[in-house]
Amino acid sequence: MTDTSPKTDTAHPQLMPAPPEPLFLGYSAFELRSLLPVAACVGFLSLALVVLVIFPMQRTAGREPNATIRAVLSDNLLLLHLRVWPLLAIAALGGGALALADSRRTARALARLEQRLRRVAIGEAEDLPPARGGGFTQFDDVVVSLRFAFERTTRRHRAALQQVQDNLKRVVLRLAEQEVPRVELRKTLGGIVKEVEAVLDSDRKPAGGKMRP
Amino acid sequence: MTDTSPKTDTAHPQLMPAPPEPLFLGYSAFELRSLLPVAACVGFLSLALVVLVIFPMQRTAGREPNATIRAVLSDNLLLLHLRVWPLLAIAALGGGALALADSRRTARALARLEQRLRRVAIGEAEDLPPARGGGFTQFDDVVVSLRFAFERTTRRHRAALQQVQDNLKRVVLRLAEQEVPRVELRKTLGGIVKEVEAVLDSDRKPAGGKMRP
Structure with a gap:
């Protein structure tokens, strides 16, 4: 390392x-x-x-x-x-x-x-300040929207992964402590699967319409 | 819809x-x-x-x-x-x-x-072909590396989410069919948690060194 x-x-x-x-x-x-x-x-x-x-x-x-x-x-x-x-x-x-x-x-x-x-x-x-003397200010919002698009996708994915991790950890902890009813387990895990599905689905929709808040 | x-x-x-x-x-x-x-x-x-x-x-x-x-x-x-x-x-x-x-x-x-x-x-x-008459070819590889960086992060996250989804679905299906031993369940779910952790961890490392293949 x-x-x-x-x-x-x-x-x-x-x-x-x-x-x-x-x-x-x-x-x-x-x-x-x-x-x-x-x-x-x-x-x-x-x-x-x-x-x-x-x-x-x-x-x-x-x-x-x-x-x-x-x-x-x-x-x-x-x-x-x-x-x-x-x-x-x-x-x-x-x-x-x-x-x-x-x-x-x-x-x-x-x-x-x-x-x-x-x-x-x-x-x-971190972004850099534009060049001294300016020029090409039309690119300023392009750079911003590139950064934004990057972060938006990455953050959403990371949040989803984090959520899955937290939920699963909770299940594992409960399993370590006691027997969990099969039906409940199915429901909890099924819920997590649905959450992941929602994130993956939302990626497939065109991103263009959602860019502007 | x-x-x-x-x-x-x-x-x-x-x-x-x-x-x-x-x-x-x-x-x-x-x-x-x-x-x-x-x-x-x-x-x-x-x-x-x-x-x-x-x-x-x-x-x-x-x-x-x-x-x-x-x-x-x-x-x-x-x-x-x-x-x-x-x-x-x-x-x-x-x-x-x-x-x-x-x-x-x-x-x-x-x-x-x-x-x-x-x-x-x-x-x-899809990318656009550069302007007729050329110009600013130094930006061609910038655009390519932006696309690449975008896809790389997104694809990795999506692959991880897909994997989690598949693994969890399999567990849910097994639970629907039969009782699964607690120890085995803990092991399987713990493995999924570890996988997610690995993806989230790799994000924290600087991306610069890995950009070039």
Whole structure:
């Protein structure tokens, strides 16, 4: 009996689910996927600016016969280059950071939900508080109803078994003390059988209707 | 007995959880939140382009004494206006559409997960297939282990109750037929009590270590 105690230390292996495989810089594939809209947005803008704005401007400047005007146009183009690319870089980094922060929040809330569900599955009595920053509150009552359903069934069965045990113990005690009339014994034991039958029968009815008090 | 059947029709109220309140154009707050990075990115770019590119170019053109050069610069500026704003609009719409599509996929996978968990909670025997397009596969084994834990406890209790019932029925039948010696009765009933005790005891041990086969 005593050599099962080390097991309890390493028990609940499911309490701590392995975090999702980090794909890049500690971010999971789910988190990195959130970068796609910003990346597509900035990528498209960069390409379109080159093709539809900078390239035509460059061509106009190159074809300009007047040297002064060509110089002014080149200045204009230089200003555009110097300002547009840093701005696009800042926009991409800023948007990407927002996207990553939000998806990390979601990933954290999901990990917490997973942990809470695993606790229910191993019969942990205590729930965890939801993740910091909230998220997925629609699952709060799901976790509660899972716990409730678990306990309801288990408690009802345990109560029935306990009752049977108590009743039978009483009969055994009486038998130890004195002779019990056959008819009475049949009635008592028949009563216990009926009780057990009632519990087993009630399991067969759909549980859905009885969930809500 | 027969008038309980209408109840079964309206049973399982938790099977179909109310979809999250749509906030705008049928999109929930969770889905709309995914627009933030793209909106911030494009918003910043628009503002910065006006302040750091278009405004300086306009000032340069306005201060230009040479009418020809001023006209060329104005042409340049017009090209910029005509190309940049539509491109920004397209980038915003495209990025926003990608973000919404991705967050809708996530929301759908979450709704499906919620439905599957609710089915476990009301004791539905059958699982649902995961959402189309997948997502959150890490929860698949959580749902399985919840079902397993549920069934394991329930089945063990039910088996114990069934066993008790069968044994007691046999005793009652024998009592109906003939007199049973007191000592034998005590032994038989005591054995049943012990069996019940074993089941109740095993519940008290931590379930975690036994979950994995």
